[in-house]
Amino acid sequence: VQLQASGGGLVQAGGSLRLSCAASGRAFSMYVVGWFRQAPGKERECVAAIRLDDDYTYYADSVKGRFTATRDDAKNTVYLQMSSLKPDDTAVYYCAAAPRSFGSTWDETKYDYWGQGTQVTVSS
Numbered sequence: 001v002q003l004q005a006s007g008g009g010l011v012q013a014g015g016s017l018r019l020s021c022a023a024s025g026r027a028f029s030m031y032v033v034g035w036f037r038q039a040p041g042k043e044r045e046c047v048a049a050i051r052l053d054d055d056y057t058y059y060a061d062s063v064k065g066r067f068t069a070t071r072d073d074a075k076n077t078v079y080l081q082m083s084s085l086k087p088d089d090t091a092v093y094y095c096a097a098a099p100r101s102f103g104s105t106w107d108e109t110k111y112d113y114w115g116q117g118t119q120v121t122v123s124s
Helices: none
Strands: 002-006 009-012 017-024 032-038 045-051 056-059 067-072 077-082 091-098 118-123
Touching (some): 002 091, 032 067, 077 091
Parallel strands (some): 009 118
Antiparallel strands (some): 045 056, 067 077
C-alpha cells in the first residue's frame, strides 16, 4: 500500500486547508486511516483518525471542532478538513493506514503504512 499525502501549504491564522491522503495498491484492505503531525522539537501526535469499517472518528482535544476527517471510497482517499487554523497547528502532517480495525486509533504503533509528510504553516 502506498499513501500520498497532499494539500499542505501556508495559510493565515483563522484560515482553512484540506489535506488529502490517497491510497494505492491494496487500499481496499485498509481499516483505519490516521492523521498525525510533528512540529519542530515535538513528538509526533495523532490529530485525527477514521475507522473505515464503522466510520468511527477520533480527534485530539486540540483540534476538536476544527478538524474533520472524511472519506471518499471511490477515490480511495481520506481527507482532513482543517478550519480555524492556529499557529500552533504548524507542523508536518502525515497520514497512516492499518490493515486491521482497532480501538486505540491515536496509537501510531498500530499503523503499518505511512505517507510522506506535507507541510502546514499557519502564520499569525
